[in-house]
Amino acid sequence: MTTIASRPEVLRYTAFSSDPAGGNPAGVVLDAGALDDGDMLAVAAGLGYSESAFLTAPPEGLDGPEGRTYRIRYFSPKAEVPFCGHATVAAAVALAERQGPGPLLFATQAGPVPVDVTEEDGAVRATLASVEPYVEDVADADLAEALAALDWPAADLDPAFPPRIAYAGARHLVLAAATRARLADLAYDFERLEALMHRLDLTTVQLVWRESATLFHVRDPFPVGGVVEDPATGAAAAAFGGYARELGLVTEDAVLTLRQGEDLGRPGELTVTLRAGDPRVRVTGAGVRIG
Incomplete structure (x- = not known):
C-alpha cells in the first residue's frame, strides 16, 4: 500500500450531465502509477461512487494518439470491473480540461476503447466507442x-x-x-x-x-x-x-x-x-x- 503522502490527487466528476448535481459521479485518478490494487479499491470504497477510474501509462504496443493514450482500470466500492462507461466519460473530460479536446485511447480490460472529446460553448462532451457487443x-x-x-x-x-x-x-x-x-x-x-x-x-x-x-x-x-x-x-x-x-x-x-x-x-x-x-x-x- 502507498503512504498517504505519496497518494495522487483524486478528482471528482459527474458524467452524462453538465450539472454537478446530475448524472453519475465518479472518482478519477489521472496518475495512478503509484497505487496497487488495494489502494485503488480503498480509494473507490472511500468515495462510495459506483465506480472510479485509475489511469496509468499505456501498455507497450498499443497504437494510439501520442500523449493521449492510457491504460484505465475501474473499481467499484467492492471490486474491479472490466469496463465502466460513466467513469470513462469522466476521465476523458478531466483529461480534456488539461490537454484540450480531441481523440483519446483507453486500454481497458475489455479491450481498446477510443474516445473523442469535444467542447462547444463551454460544455465538454465525450463519445466512447465500445468493444464489439x-x-x-x-x-x-x-x-x-x-x-x-x-x-x-x-x-x-x-x-x-x-x-x-x-x-x-x-x-x-x-x-x-x-x-x-x-x-x-x-x-x-x-x-x-x-x-x-x-x-x-x-x-x-x-x-x-x-x-x-x-x-x-x-x-x-x-x-x-x-x-x-x-x-x-x-x-x-x-x-x-x-x-x-x-x-x-x-x-x-x-x-x-x-x-x-x-x-x-x-x-x-x-x-x-x-x-x-x-x-x-x-x-x-x-x-x-x-x-
Missing part, C-alpha cells in the same frame, strides 16, 4: 430468479423486448418494463439479486421502458458493486444499443436517447449512436467537475 439468451430459471429478486411479475414485462444478456465491455441483463410506473417502482432484494448476478457474471441489470421509437428511460441496480442503483450507466447503454440492434428493435442507423437518474433525483442523459456496418456502439455524454 454480443447478445445471448437467458435461461428461464435465471429470468424467474431475477424477477423474483426484483419483485416484478412476468406480466409487467414488455413482450416486444425479450429478456437477454447483453455485452459491450461488461455483461448486463436487459429487462423491459411495460409501463413507466413499473420502472419507477424499484425496491428489490439486494442479496438475492447480487447472488444471481455473481453467478451470471453480470455488472448491472438494465431495466428499460420505451417512451417512443428512440427515447428510453432506464435504471440499473448494481448490488455487485455495493451500490443499490447506478445513476447513469454508459456500459449498460452500450450493451443496450447492441441488444436493440441485434434484435431488430431499432434501425441499423439510429440515435437513441436514454434518460436515467430521474427516479434518484440525479437526472442524466446518454446518447447511443448505431452505424450500419460498424459493430461498435457509441455512447455520448457531457461531464463536469464536482466541487
Whole structure:
C-alpha cells in the first residue's frame, strides 16, 4: 500500500450531465502509477461512487494518439470491473480540461476503447466507442430468479423486448418494463439479486421502458458493486444499443436517447449512436467537475 503522502490527487466528476448535481459521479485518478490494487479499491470504497477510474501509462504496443493514450482500470466500492462507461466519460473530460479536446485511447480490460472529446460553448462532451457487443439468451430459471429478486411479475414485462444478456465491455441483463410506473417502482432484494448476478457474471441489470421509437428511460441496480442503483450507466447503454440492434428493435442507423437518474433525483442523459456496418456502439455524454 502507498503512504498517504505519496497518494495522487483524486478528482471528482459527474458524467452524462453538465450539472454537478446530475448524472453519475465518479472518482478519477489521472496518475495512478503509484497505487496497487488495494489502494485503488480503498480509494473507490472511500468515495462510495459506483465506480472510479485509475489511469496509468499505456501498455507497450498499443497504437494510439501520442500523449493521449492510457491504460484505465475501474473499481467499484467492492471490486474491479472490466469496463465502466460513466467513469470513462469522466476521465476523458478531466483529461480534456488539461490537454484540450480531441481523440483519446483507453486500454481497458475489455479491450481498446477510443474516445473523442469535444467542447462547444463551454460544455465538454465525450463519445466512447465500445468493444464489439454480443447478445445471448437467458435461461428461464435465471429470468424467474431475477424477477423474483426484483419483485416484478412476468406480466409487467414488455413482450416486444425479450429478456437477454447483453455485452459491450461488461455483461448486463436487459429487462423491459411495460409501463413507466413499473420502472419507477424499484425496491428489490439486494442479496438475492447480487447472488444471481455473481453467478451470471453480470455488472448491472438494465431495466428499460420505451417512451417512443428512440427515447428510453432506464435504471440499473448494481448490488455487485455495493451500490443499490447506478445513476447513469454508459456500459449498460452500450450493451443496450447492441441488444436493440441485434434484435431488430431499432434501425441499423439510429440515435437513441436514454434518460436515467430521474427516479434518484440525479437526472442524466446518454446518447447511443448505431452505424450500419460498424459493430461498435457509441455512447455520448457531457461531464463536469464536482466541487
